[in-house]
């Protein structure tokens with residue numbers, strides 16, 4: 001089995017906790033992500049995986065802990081010590097997010113082309129013709145009929161909206177993409193094809209991904225490595241195939257046996 | 263008509279220019295801050311004025327705060343001095359401040375406007391006060407004010423071009439003709455609202471101080487004299503101003519903003535300068551348009 005080459009981590013979290021009043025979102029979480037690696041964070045709802053993702057993506061401020069990220073070829077830096085301006089620059093240049101609900105990641109009242117073009121314009125693209133041809137190219141890549149470029153996502157099906165969100169996020173070729181149940185809101189019939197598209201793009205672009213899912217099938221299809229979360233903590237960490245074939249922790253065993261029975 | 267030496271004294275029932283001195287000082291502080299940060303929207307405690315919102319209460323408060331007894335005030339609405347809104351604001355300041363008023367752009371020290379910038383180039387001893395309905399240029403796509411403030415603070419202005427992109431995608435060209443967004447002093451994106459984009463080039467490096475007051479929204483912003491003001495665009499869809507196929511029917515001007523006027527119900531129409539003072543003065547100076555030609559011959 002060949003995992004990704006382990007040299008320097010792209011992102012490293014340690015001692016991460018998010019406490020809401022008396023409730024624990026996540027606690028004592030440590031993980032590393034290597035360049036070009038897809039890491040799945042797996043757990044049931046309430047396991048703290050979405051809280052963890054939002055902390056890592058800079059959307060939520062953790063109660064304690066450190067999240068380091070290597071910007072460009074520079075040294076690791078704690079993103080929690082960055083200014084908001086630095087963090088938001090990172091979010092619109094090197095990072096991207098694919099939300100479970102496409103409406104959270106799209107502008108529903110502007111055209112598909114403008115949705116894809118926004119991140120380009122946000123980083124300074126000022127040639128309409130170039131923006132439009134890049135948008136057309138990306139609609140084709142995510143298998144949206146390019147004739148729909150001037151339609152608003154309001155008129156799109158759920159699967160198409162999610163494809164559009166993927167195009168909008170990946171158009172600037174971010175290094176690191178956070179995905180929160182990217183196919184979780186879709187009909188089972190369209191999940192597989194969206195997942196295929198996603199897998200193709202992740203491989204083709206060499207993306208580093210942190211993927212949150214409750215679905216071990218999604219993790220198996222996309223992820224090199226996974227961590228299993230329960231009650232806000234990581235209970236197991238390993239290569240995806242290893243965990244699926246030979247889960248060590250009792251909770252992982254339970255999750256794996258559940259899908260085998262399904 | 264023009265300034266007279268018998269300006270009325272102000273009605274003693276009112277404090278000079280209606281607002282109390284403390285309120286004026288508060289507004290002046292906001293104006294100074296606005297001048298110090300060109301294009302930045304400064305919050306201020308907008309007061310109730312004896313006129314409804316939408317009638318220029320923001321502009322009126324700015325004018326009231328900067329007006330002195332020696333000022334000469336011109337008020338225009340859609341370029342004209344004789345519209346209801348302009349007449350009532352002018353009358354308001356005649357009564358409450360006793361200042362002279364004028365319709366002549368060159369004689370005015372303060373010009374309060376809705377919609378237009380006078381055609382005549384303004385000087386550095388004049389102040390142009392705009393009445394603004396919606397000061398936030400980002401609002402049409404981002405309604406959350408906490409977010410638009412952050413976007414301004416961090417210069418995240420991609421969204422402005424999304425609007426222009428959408429215009430071109432839907433209409434084949436940038437269809438925004440009013441409230442066309444500008445970048446002020448290379449920093450803040452600002453709404454010149456609600457002037458036509460025809461007037462945007464006049465804002466650039468204008469010798470006069472430009473002050474913007476939004477009453478309902480409680481915001482003041484400013485463009486100091488000789489400040490760079492650039493209209494946003496794309497490389498392959500550059501900013502352009504409106505053009506008309508014909509000159510003004512009254513004064514023959516070919517470089518002014520024209521209003522279309524219906525003259526009868528058989529489809530007869532005229533194109534005349536929206537800046538009535540400019541048009542009148544050109545006619546007085548002997549310039550003719552197609553309508554006045556006939557009369558003169």
Ligand SMILES: [Zn+2]
Pocket residue numbers: 510511512513514515534535540541542544
């Ligand atoms: Zn004219």
